Amino acid sequence: MTERGDPEAASASVANPLHDPQFVEDLRRRMVRFATLQLSDPSLAEDAVQEAFIGALRGAGSFAGKAAYRSWVFGILRHKIADQLRAQTRYAAAPVEDAEPDPVPDGFFERHGHWTREAAPADWGDPHAALQDDQFWRVFEACLDHLPGQQARVFMMREFVELESPEICRAVGISTSNLNVNLHRARLRLRGCLEQHWFGEQEAAP
Amino acid sequence: MMKCREATQKMSEELERPLTLGEQASVLVHVAMCRPCRNFRRQAAFLRESMRAYARP
CATH class of the missing domain: 1.10.1740 (Rna Polymerase Sigma Factor; Chain: A)
Structure with a gap:
């Protein structure tokens, strides 16, 4: 005591x-x-x-x-x-409804399929130093929070819960191609958000 | 000729399954000529690494 x-x-x-x-x-x-x-x-x-x-x-x-x-x-x-x-x-076994994936992120690609000037990924150099920075993780979390519903759900299932693709397809009731499209769109958005709010700002800093 | 939209989709799929030889060749040819897509490929791998680090002090 x-x-x-x-x-x-x-x-x-x-x-x-x-x-x-x-x-x-x-x-x-x-x-x-x-x-x-x-x-x-x-x-x-x-x-x-x-x-x-x-x-x-x-x-x-x-x-x-x-x-x-x-x-x-x-x-x-x-x-x-x-x-x-x-x-x-x-x-x-969930029925495969294969609902339409979330809308294509606006402004990433031109009509002909090439990157728009604003969205083209810049060179981040070696981004690994950011993993040691608490502020980076705050930005990272904020970017994750801004992913749209279906993209956020399947992206977190794949990358955070670490389920395999077939497990996610069964749990959500979507096809593999639909899952891949949603995962890709989540990566496009998350990458763009990190570039805008972290890597782009680091580059601009004196 | 593969465009950036399709090339990046394949690069994302590369994280989920092995690409076929034809897909690999198309992606390699595209990234050899496209700097933004080279950057995207590295960043997609970094996102996975970051998520695993985020999930696991």
Whole structure:
């Protein structure tokens, strides 16, 4: 049992991100939004988020800051979502509706199929240094948040949840060609956003 | 002759499946002549790398 004036206990309390209700509520809201986008079912999404939080309770006080804790609990949620999607597609093969992919991003290509002057990808040099920059990840998240619905859903399934293409097609009920078109459009948008808000600005900086 | 729109679509698909020999040849010829598409190809690979890093401190 710790004394009330024990500085070690006080610092442990500060280190445990679960002791900050504002942080927990913001994180929960963000996780529910992500899980709902992936699972298309608010109650399943709530369940997955709750299970992720319960799974993350163990060791919650041992993280070096809120960002580390957030990544960890999101990692658990990622696995919960993957398990849920795989279970759904195992027992109920979704019909392939093949809805029209999201609209073609405006202004990327001219009528004849070549890049427009504004959208043509610039040289980013070696972009890997950005991966060590916290500000880059804030821009990266903002760009992800701006992807349109269907593109965001399948792109995050492929690149964040790391489902294989056939699993995504079954879960969403689309064909492989439709999936590939949506993934490509998501990459076009994300690339353009990063160039506009990070790599282009870095180049312009003195 | 492959245009940028189709070439970049193939470069995206390259991340999902092996391209056929014919597709590979068409993409290689196109990127040899098109700097923006060379940049796109590198950036598409970087996006995947970034997403995996984002998913995994």
